Every structure is written in structure tokens, then in C-alpha cells.
Amino acid sequence: MLNDIQEVLYDEGQIQAKVKELGETLSRDFGGRNPLVICVLKGAFVFMSDLVKKMSIPLEIDFMAVSSYGQSTKSSGVVKIIKDLDASVEGRDVLIVEDIIDSGLTLSYLIDVLERRNAKSVTVATLFDKPARRAVDLEADYTGFSLPDEFVVGYGLDYAEQYRNLPFIGILKPEVYQK
Numbered sequence: 001m002l003n004d005i006q007e008v009l010y011d012e013g014q015i016q017a018k019v020k021e022l023g024e025t026l027s028r029d030f031g032g033r034n035p036l037v038i039c040v041l042k043g044a045f046v047f048m049s050d051l052v053k054k055m056s057i058p059l060e061i062d063f064m065a066v067s068s069y070g071q072s073t074k075s076s077g078v079v080k081i082i083k084d085l086d087a088s089v090e091g092r093d094v095l096i097v098e099d100i101i102d103s104g105l106t107l108s109y110l111i112d113v114l115e116r117r118n119a120k121s122v123t124v125a126t127l128f129d130k131p132a133r134r135a136v137d138l139e140a141d142y143t144g145f146s147l148p149d150e151f152v153v154g155y156g157l158d159y160a161e162q163y164r165n166l167p168f169i170g171i172l173k174p175e176v177y178q179k
């Protein structure tokens with residue numbers, strides 16, 4: 001698995017320090033609002049679990065599974081809800097937790113769904129951002145790291161469901177997917 005990584009971009013220590021900083025900022029900004037924190041499965045599960053441990057305020061969590069990449073390194077452009085939320089977002093301050101914003105198509109779809117369900121506010125926190133690849137004009141409210149235009153894996157992010165368990169984020173060697 002490690003042989004497939006071309007370059008580590010951010011190691012475990014750098015990621016943990018950033019997650020702590022984001023958790024503290026979000027705790028300040030969401031104090032007294034009991035936000036519904038939504039993990040966008042599968043990719044965001046690692047970030048979500050580390051982030052909420054660094055948030056020292058009352059909050060609730062829920063999960064939504066969406067997918068558009070499948071076995072590819074390019075978005076299919078079609079975002080599918082595989083598992084919906086259990087909770088109602090009506091009148092709630094919602095915090096979407098994403099691992100990465102790449103084309104922005106997943107996020108723009110999700111924001112639209114949650115606004116149509118009458119959330120009181122919709123805020124986005126992403127650990128990684130790949131601004132060079134944006135297909136829709138959209139930015140997160142809170143971003144951890146900006147990444148170069150490369151296909152990356154680790155810390156929740158996959159290629160064909162592999163590599164999610166790496167504790168760092170790294171560039172996947174192109175020969176792994178250019179077969």
C-alpha cells in the first residue's frame with residue numbers, strides 16, 4: 001500500500017494539529033447553537049471522528065452517504081444519495097463535514113438539498129480543498145489545507161475503496177490507476 005504513494009503531502013502530525021485548530025474555531029463559532037454536524041460518507045468519516053473530539057460544545061451528529069467517483073479518479077458528475085440523514089434539518093444550524101472539495105459538484109448538490117429542507121443555516125468545513133479543479137463556483141466556510149491538482153488518497157480518501165486507512169494524505173502514483 002505504501003509503495004503506491006508518490007509523495008506524502010501532509011503527515012499525521014500536521015493533520016492532527018490542523019484538526020485541533022479547526023475544532024477550536026468551530027467550537028467558538030457554534031457555541032450555544034447545538035449544530036447538527038453532518039458527516040458526508042464515506043470519505044469524511046476519519047476527519048469527522050477526529051474533528052468532533054476537538055469540539056467542546058453540545059452538538060448532534062448525523063450521516064449521509066453520497067457518491068460520484070465510484071472506481072474512477074474523475075467525478076461522474078452525477079451525485080447519488082446512498083444513505084439519507086436520520087434527522088430533520090428544518091430550523092437547524094447545519095455543519096457539513098467534508099474530506100475534500102474537488103469539482104465542488106458534491107457540495108453544491110448537498111447544500112441545495114439541505115436548503116430546500118429548510119435548514120436555518122448551512123455551513124461547510126472541509127479538511128482538503130483542490131481549487132484548481134472547480135466546476136462550480138463554491139468555497140467552504142472553513143478549510144484545512146489547499147492541495148495541488150493531483151489525485152490524492154489517505155485520511156478517509158480512496159481510490160477504488162482502497163487507502164482510506166492511511167493516517168496521512170498523499171499523491172497516488174498515476175501508474176496505479178493508469179492501467
Ligand SMILES: O=P(O)(O)OC[C@H]1O[C@H](OP(=O)(O)OP(=O)(O)O)[C@H](O)[C@@H]1O
Pocket residue numbers: 040041042043044066067068069070075098099100101102103104105106107157158
Ligand atoms: O468536489 P467533488 O468533485 O464532488 O469531490 C468531492 C467528493 O468526492 C469524494 O466522494 P466520493 O464520491 O468519491 O465518495 P466516497 O466519499 O464514498 O469516496 C469526496 O469524499 C467528496 O465527497
Ligand code: HPA
Pocket residue numbers: 069100102150151152153157158159
Ligand atoms: O483527489 C481525490 N482523491 C480521492 N477522492 C477524491 N474525490 C474527489 N477528489 C478526490
Ligand SMILES: [Mg+2]
Pocket residue numbers: 043069070157158159
Ligand atoms: Mg471516493
